Amino acid sequence: MISTASLSDKAQITDITARAGVFSQEEIDSVPVMFDEYLEYGTEGDGYNFLVYREGEQVLGYAIFGYRDLTEGVYDLYWIAVDPNARRKGVGRALVTACEEAVRDLGGRMLIAETSGTAEYASTREFYVRTGYVNEATIKDFYKPGDDLKIFVKRV
């Protein structure tokens, strides 16, 4: 059900991002760019890794993670997006688990998920806590005044 993404998933990935309701226009626009880099360079070096959750031909969600430069074994969990019509089916949790397994397979030892401290992202923060991440650091007013950076960490 979960596998690495391929070219044919691009349209559905882009569509889910736009419909997820939590991403800024800048973030939405960045997804096809990251996806093209992923297709061109694969998982080598400091590229992006896309995993998709499929039910038949339909993509229900996807995750992006990637190696953090200058570290030994740290990976960023950039984000997880689930189709709003496929919520409460465990898609997000399954994607997190798959990312963690992929990171372990790559010799990684830590995942980092950075998110916002605003009310809008409360369910995202709760999701990370439920899946075993700890809010180890906060930078006030990082994204913009009133919008803190919350760094969630899980050691795998």
Next chain:
Amino acid sequence: MISTASLSDKAQITDITARAGVFSQEEIDSVPVMFDEYLEYGTEGDGYNFLVYREGEQVLGYAIFGYRDLTEGVYDLYWIAVDPNARRKGVGRALVTACEEAVRDLGGRMLIAETSGTAEYASTREFYVRTGYVNEATIKDFYKPGDDLKIFVKRV
């Protein structure tokens, strides 16, 4: 004395990095790559900005800073390197101040300096504290086991 870097500074910048004694080989190797990007794209978008401190023809130190994606007005102070033969002349402090002025001119409101928690970087951390940065966050074992990430922040 401080100005934006130009092509003719590249060799001295590379040389100072190698001789500074605090950078890993990976970091040393990354400097010419960042410098070429800086020359090609300038300070637009999410590029690197290089400032150099010159005395006549000689470069005594340099600083790299750059806009942090997805933020309003946050800039990373990637690093400051000073020629070991030019220490205790205020070169580092002058470069930090110049970066802060440049960031303000670009409409920025915050600088972030990430460094290591190891004994080797004690003088770097003391330097940031002396120049008004606050260690607002720490991620244990980030760079590698026993080597924490220290995030220093200054609001300008």
